[in-house]
Amino acid sequence: MNRLPVYALSDWGTSRFRLWLVDNDGNVLGETRSDDGMDAARQKGFARVLEAALDTLQAPADLPVMICGMAGARQGWQDAGYVATPADVYAITGGARRITDIARDVRILPGLSRTEGTPNVMRGEETQLLGAILEQQMRDGLIILPGTHSKWVWLVNGRVERFDTWLTGELYALLSRYSILRYSLGDAAESVDENHPAFSDAVMQMLSGQPLTGQLFSVRGAMLLKNSGPDESAARLSGLLIGAEIAGASAISGDTPVTLVASGAMGRLYSKALALAGLSCIQIDADRAVRQGLFLASQLTWCGK
Amino acid sequence: MNRLPVYALSDWGTSRFRLWLVDNDGNVLGETRSDDGMDAARQKGFARVLEAALDTLQAPADLPVMICGMAGARQGWQDAGYVATPADVYAITGGARRITDIARDVRILPGLSRTEGTPNVMRGEETQLLGAILEQQMRDGLIILPGTHSKWVWLVNGRVERFDTWLTGELYALLSRYSILRYSLGDAAESVDENHPAFSDAVMQMLSGQPLTGQLFSVRGAMLLKNSGPDESAARLSGLLIGAEIAGASAISGDTPVTLVASGAMGRLYSKALALAGLSCIQIDADRAVRQGLFLASQLTWCGK
Numbered sequence: 219m220n221r222l223p224v225y226a227l228s229d230w231g232t233s234r235f236r237l238w239l240v241d242n243d244g245n246v247l248g249e250t251r252s253d254d255g256m257d258a259a260r261q262k263g264f265a266r267v268l269e270a271a272l273d274t275l276q277a278p279a280d281l282p283v284m285i286c287g288m289a290g291a292r293q294g295w296q297d298a299g300y301v302a303t304p305a306d307v308y309a310i311t312g313g314a315r316r317i318t319d320i321a322r323d324v325r326i327l328p329g330l331s332r333t334e335g336t337p338n339v340m341r342g343e344e345t346q347l348l349g350a351i352l353e354q355q356m357r358d359g360l361i362i363l364p365g366t367h368s369k370w371v372w373l374v375n376g377r378v379e380r381f382d383t384w385l386t387g388e389l390y391a392l393l394s395r396y397s398i399l400r401y402s403l404g405d406a407a408e409s410v411d412e413n414h415p416a417f418s419d420a421v422m423q424m425l426s427g428q429p430l431t432g433q434l435f436s437v438r439g440a441m442l443l444k445n446s447g448p449d450e451s452a453a454r455l456s457g458l459l460i461g462a463e464i465a466g467a468s469a470i471s472g473d474t475p476v477t478l479v480a481s482g483a484m485g486r487l488y489s490k491a492l493a494l495a496g497l498s499c500i501q502i503d504a505d506r507a508v509r510q511g512l513f514l515a516s517q518l519t520w521c522g523k
Numbered sequence: 524m525n526r527l528p529v530y531a532l533s534d535w536g537t538s539r540f541r542l543w544l545v546d547n548d549g550n551v552l553g554e555t556r557s558d559d560g561m562d563a564a565r566q567k568g569f570a571r572v573l574e575a576a577l578d579t580l581q582a583p584a585d586l587p588v589m590i591c592g593m594a595g596a597r598q599g600w601q602d603a604g605y606v607a608t609p610a611d612v613y614a615i616t617g618g619a620r621r622i623t624d625i626a627r628d629v630r631i632l633p634g635l636s637r638t639e640g641t642p643n644v645m646r647g648e649e650t651q652l653l654g655a656i657l658e659q660q661m662r663d664g665l666i667i668l669p670g671t672h673s674k675w676v677w678l679v680n681g682r683v684e685r686f687d688t689w690l691t692g693e694l695y696a697l698l699s700r701y702s703i704l705r706y707s708l709g710d711a712a713e714s715v716d717e718n719h720p721a722f723s724d725a726v727m728q729m730l731s732g733q734p735l736t737g738q739l740f741s742v743r744g745a746m747l748l749k750n751s752g753p754d755e756s757a758a759r760l761s762g763l764l765i766g767a768e769i770a771g772a773s774a775i776s777g778d779t780p781v782t783l784v785a786s787g788a789m790g791r792l793y794s795k796a797l798a799l800a801g802l803s804c805i806q807i808d809a810d811r812a813v814r815q816g817l818f819l820a821s822q823l824t825w826c827g828k
Binding site for chain 2: 431
């Protein structure tokens with residue numbers, strides 16, 4: 219009855235585009251996803267990609283749209299800037315920029331930046347973070363958002379104190395597709411089993427302080443000398459990269475509350491690796507988190523109705 | 524007068540093919556190089572590529588050819604196997620395999636393997652190693668052979684005790700060509716200045732024990748937040764990767780004699796990084812080393828002319 223869309227929400231990354239229509243309780247009324255991420259949309263035109271997706275879902279012509287992700291990068295649709303940390307994560311909701319080359323009310327959320335110490339940025343994950351914090355009413359702890367560029371965010375007294383970026387996911391993709399290791403992994407690269415012994419072995423090896431770049435080639439060595447199959451190779455490569463990420467984050471201890479924002483296989487791999495490091499975590503679904511973040515930003519921007 | 528070729532020597536890698544004609548003192552009489560490495564030769568035919576190159580240099584029809592490198596890999600021309608370490612490096616010269624599908628006397632040298640501890644292989648570098656050891660009459664020390672897959676070889680009492688492989692060069696190529704960092708480096712990726720402060724800073728950061736995969740993204744962070752240019756980005760990425768390699772090789776100390784087998788820019792970058800770690804090294808030209816290794820193997824195989 220009352221199931222009318224009030225907002226469209228979009229998570230618009232480098233290689234993926236996702237759009238949801240939601241009602242005034244945040245329930246999903248329609249969803250579409252495609253490979254028209256920033257890279258493809260730069261060619262096709264951002265406005266065209268967005269309007270075509272809204273058409274598919276028969277969205278009203280005046281439905282406002284809230285976007286997060288790489289569409290707001292310098293090389294995206296329109297630069298949405300960054301909110302500098304330390305910062306209250308809710309600050310991003312006040313920074314949504316209106317897109318100027320489209321009639322519809324479309325806004326893009328800013329990312330987060332870190333200028334003290336290692337310079338760092340995030341774009342898209344800040345909205346997942348917002349959703350995760352909202353859902354859990356968190357004020358302190360570590361939030362891990364795995365992915366192409368895995369983010370580790372330290373929340374202190376309700377503020378984002380600092381964050382780091384790990385190239386884990388991108389390295390896995392590059393190494394399994396383009397490097398000498400691709401001969402060892404083949405199609406098995408797409409489905410890593412977190413219960414394969416090679417995954418645990420590799421994680422433990424990294425936790426013991428072995429250097430990552432000196433171990434990567436062992437995936438090939440094991441294939442040539444020990445006839446390791448593709449599944450073992452994929453589990454080993456994944457374990458080395460995720461293990462190096464966890465081993466490198468020295469500031470955590472068993473007492474740190476850890477929240478993992480991830481879905482599917484990614485969630486299983488990280489949960490397993492964190493457990494091997496003696497860390498337990500609460501897991502929140504990444505898709506749900508980003509929608510909740512976008513929905514909150516929409517409510518604060520357009521005052522609900 | 525006596526300048527007749529007695530052997531052809533070839534360093535046949537994954538992406539590069541090089542061929543030299545040498546006289547009975549090992550002097551180079553002719554040289555040709557191309558992009559017909561293993562990957563291209565799998566398409567064109569190894570015998571055809573080799574005979575065409577020999578033709579270019581007007582080599583006699585009965586000139587024997589000694590090859591090292593990926594042409595001897597399982598996916599190459601003919602599998603030349605491995606000599607298992609610990610081993611006398613001269614052992615590889617006795618393992619040259621005759622190629623069966625060509626009339627000319629063509630042989631390929633085996634690689635080295637390590638089955639204890641981390642499984643590891645090398646193919647091509649063992650011949651550079653042979654040449655370097657021969658030239659210096661070495662019996663003990665560390666030999667570093669930088670490249671796509673950088674090799675660190677520990678020589679003890681004249682034997683290869685063990686070796687490690689670092690994916691440094693391949694990671695640099697993948698990250699600068701295909702990753703998010705490519706936007707920061709651009710064409711500057713091809714020419715890194717070892718005297719750029721960002722190179723030293725990055726090496727020192729890795730030597731202080733920072734985790735590599737947590738620092739790679741800072742190349743992008745520095746571009747977005749601090750307007751770092753392409754030269755700085757390239758120096759930083761190179762310094763992080765080479766620094767991680769040196770930091771990870773914990774078994775070395777200032778007393779270890781280090782020999783660096785490298786040419787050109789690669790030699791300059793590694794010398795600088797090793798110096799930052801307090802290590803001095805003797806440098807040997809990589810091209811010269813591989814020719815000397817191939818020449819020795821030819822002499823031992825065909826008993827001089």
